[in-house]
Amino acid sequence: MKILVPVKRVVDYNVKVRVKSDRSGVELAGVKMAINPFDEISVEEAVRLKEAGIATEVVAVSCGSAASQETLRTALAMGADRAILVETDAELQPLAVGKLLKAVADREQPQLVICGKQAIDDDANQTGQILAALMGWAQATFASKLCVEGETLRVTREVDGGLETLELKLPAVVTSDLRLNEPRYATLPNIMKAKKKPLDVIPAADLGVDIAPRLRHSQYSEPPVRKAGIKVADVADLIARLRNDAKVI
Amino acid sequence: MKVLVIAEHDNGKLAGATLNAVTAAQAFGAPVHVLVAGHDTAAVAGEAAGLAGVAEIIAVDAAHYRDQSAENLAVLVADVVRGEGFTGVVAGGTSFGKNLAPRTAALLDVAPVSDVVSIAGAGRYVRPVYAGNVMVTVESDEAIQVITVRTTAFAAAPSGGAAGVRERAPAADLGVSRLLGRELSKSERPELAAARVVVSGGRGLGSGEKYREVLEPLADRLGAALGASRAAVDAGYVPNDYQVGQTGKIVAPDLYVAVGISGAIQHLAGMKDSKVIVAINKDPDAPIFQVADFGLVGDLFEAVPQLADGLAAG
Numbered sequence: 137m138k139i140l141v142p143v144k145r146v147v148d149y150n151v152k153v154r155v156k157s158d159r160s161g162v163e164l165a166g167v168k169m170a171i172n173p174f175d176e177i178s179v180e181e182a183v184r185l186k187e188a189g190i191a192t193e194v195v196a197v198s199c200g201s202a203a204s205q206e207t208l209r210t211a212l213a214m215g216a217d218r219a220i221l222v223e224t225d226a227e228l229q230p231l232a233v234g235k236l237l238k239a240v241a242d243r244e245q246p247q248l249v250i251c252g253k254q255a256i257d258d259d260a261n262q263t264g265q266i267l268a269a270l271m272g273w274a275q276a277t278f279a280s281k282l283c284v285e286g287e288t289l290r291v292t293r294e295v296d297g298g299l300e301t302l303e304l305k306l307p308a309v310v311t312s313d314l315r316l317n318e319p320r321y322a323t324l325p326n327i328m329k330a331k332k333k334p335l336d337v338i339p340a341a342d343l344g345v346d347i348a349p350r351l352r353h354s355q356y357s358e359p360p361v362r363k364a365g366i367k368v369a370d371v372a373d374l375i376a377r378l379r380n381d382a383k384v385i
Numbered sequence: 386m387k388v389l390v391i392a393e394h395d396n397g398k399l400a401g402a403t404l405n406a407v408t409a410a411q412a413f414g415a416p417v418h419v420l421v422a423g424h425d426t427a428a429v430a431g432e433a434a435g436l437a438g439v440a441e442i443i444a445v446d447a448a449h450y451r452d453q454s455a456e457n458l459a460v461l462v463a464d465v466v467r468g469e470g471f472t473g474v475v476a477g478g479t480s481f482g483k484n485l486a487p488r489t490a491a492l493l494d495v496a497p498v499s500d501v502v503s504i505a506g507a508g509r510y511v512r513p514v515y516a517g518n519v520m521v522t523v524e525s526d527e528a529i530q531v532i533t534v535r536t537t538a539f540a541a542a543p544s545g546g547a548a549g550v551r552e553r554a555p556a557a558d559l560g561v562s563r564l565l566g567r568e569l570s571k572s573e574r575p576e577l578a579a580a581r582v583v584v585s586g587g588r589g590l591g592s593g594e595k596y597r598e599v600l601e602p603l604a605d606r607l608g609a610a611l612g613a614s615r616a617a618v619d620a621g622y623v624p625n626d627y628q629v630g631q632t633g634k635i636v637a638p639d640l641y642v643a644v645g646i647s648g649a650i651q652h653l654a655g656m657k658d659s660k661v662i663v664a665i666n667k668d669p670d671a672p673i674f675q676v677a678d679f680g681l682v683g684d685l686f687e688a689v690p691q692l693a694d695g696l697a698a699g
């Protein structure tokens with residue numbers, strides 16, 4: 137079984153981003169970038185399925201600028217077999233990414249696509265569901281456990297009230313949640329090996345899909361900062377303040 | 386314009402998030418219809434019909450909607466939207482809504498907008514990005530607006546309506562997925578996302594036993610829901626549905642008590658809109674104190690029982 141893993145290059149999760157002074161976007165110059173944490177989890181899951189003899193090939197795919205090659209190399213260093221960059225400098229929104237990924241999936245014919253549950257920059261939580269719809273495939277979002285059983289997939293999902301387990305027909309799209317696994321660190325020898333693994337670049341225009349942004353992000357702003365509170369002396373002080381000042385108890 | 390709210394329910398009861406979604410849908414200034422798709426859901430349709438501001442309930446009953454699979458529901462919603470000329474679709478920003486709305490939007494070939502916190506009319510929204518550190522104004526000219534709304538940003542729709550219920554035929558069963566089972570947390574406590582008071586614990590609690598031993602008496606005193614940081618969930622102290630944060634639940638209670646939680650941005654993303662925040666942490670430099678109205682520096686194993694006792698003493 138072939139697995140396709142879409143990976144996105146995003147601002148590292150430790151960075152606190154700043155809005156540009158003209159409010160047209162966030163300041164990305166000189167900011168540390170990384171593979172979206174959920175995509176790292178997806179790569180790990182796919183590689184484990186390969187190590188277990190269930191997957192035959194793991195293909196990482198990223199849509200974006202040439203800089204996303206770096207992200208793909210991370211996936212390769214973790215154990216993906218090869219990578220595809222769908223290259224464009226244009227702004228990509230989830231619907232466009234879904235269409236590009238569909239074009240790639242039509243070529244590659246994977247049995248399973250493992251997306252991240254959400255990209256930590258746009259926090260959209262849409263692309264996997266969009267891709268599943270466009271393919272007409274089953275979907276299991278927010279996966280915390282995944283198991284392949286012949287032609288079907290058993291997935292445990294993290295839902296608001298607890299957990300739910302689904303059985304999906306393959307091919308299918310799964311989106312990974314934080315507790316699906318703990319991704320490995322790429323070792324230095326594997327980072328070196330990753331440099332030699334195949335990485336194909338396909339210009340987005342060659343895929344013949346409409347990727348023009350449908351939404352305009354007209355203004356960015358920082359939410360009002362909470363004004364710093366006080367440190368209370370002890371528990372009695374805390375209770376008094378909650379009762380008399382805040383009046384919440 | 387004509388707006389369709391997708392009801393979230395368990396076939397027996399309407400989920401609270403739908404009440405918030407109905408309020409959000411009013412912001413379009415157009416008639417609001419509610420789709421109740423499920424199996425044996427007359428009670429749910431009745432509940433929805435009783436909400437103020439709802440024009441009509443569209444009820445679709447079929448066995449293949451019982452488990453609320455996104456595949457079958459998305460096809461149905463797209464059919465209803467196209468067939469009846471809806472130009473807006475609203476769902477709560479819950480795991481249900483997030484699972485369904487983008488799939489539906491893709492079938493309609495429109496770009497969905499997630500986690501909307503304010504609506505200034507059709508196609509003009511504000512939503513958080515980057516874990517809530519940035520707010521962005523989104524403008525959309527899509528012919529059909531498909532959005533999910535952050536439930537804490539919209540009040541629950543009051544009752545007082547008397548909408549009619551119209552039945553509609555189901556769409557096809559795709560048969561591509563099947564529910565094998567659910568393990569839902571049972572609790573006598575208020576629902577986390579809608580609670581007036583939330584007591585949350587982090588890695589500082591040290592274990593599941595300590596989490597319960599220390600936090601439950603306090604939560605009992607305050608009538609609070611229990612929440613947790615990701616670290617506490619990952620360590621297995623509590624189930625996943627306790628997680629508050631960027632990738633967990635978003636809460637905005639009147640009072641949020643963070644115990645043994647450092648205050649990583651991903652955690653703050655889920656609770657920084659709370660009215661009053663109390664932090665109890667032994668590290669005076671913990672970032673949680675930067676958002677806390679009342680910070681108590683100290684050992685939680687001493688402070689929390691004292692607090693629970695102090696509240697009991699009245």
Ligand SMILES: Cc1cc2nc3c(=O)[nH]c(=O)nc-3n(C[C@H](O)[C@H](O)[C@H](O)COP(=O)(O)OP(=O)(O)OC[C@H]3O[C@@H](n4cnc5c(N)ncnc54)[C@H](O)[C@@H]3O)c2cc1C
Pocket residue numbers: 149173174256586587588589590613614615616617628629630631632633634644645646647648649650651652655665666667668671683684685686
């Ligand atoms: C993609 C991504 C998504 C994430 N999403 C979320 C999310 O949704 N929600 C979330 O919470 N996190 C999320 N995280 C994780 C987040 O970055 C932090 O790792 C996590 O919030 C830390 O949890 P914590 O505060 O319980 O643990 P720690 O950071 O380990 O903090 C424990 C705190 O307990 C205090 N403490 C210890 N012992 C005591 C004592 N005896 N008395 C008093 N205080 C004590 C310590 O001083 C410390 O401040 C996410 C991370 C990533 C990468």
Ligand SMILES: Nc1ncnc2c1ncn2[C@@H]1O[C@H](COP(=O)(O)O)[C@@H](O)[C@H]1O
Pocket residue numbers: 141142143144145172174175197198199200228230233250251252253254255256258259260261262263264
């Ligand atoms: N530009 C992209 N290239 C590859 N994968 C992407 C891209 N954007 C989103 N994805 C995938 O879709 C997931 C969810 O992203 P989003 O819908 O933007 O929150 C990510 O975790 C990735 O797996």
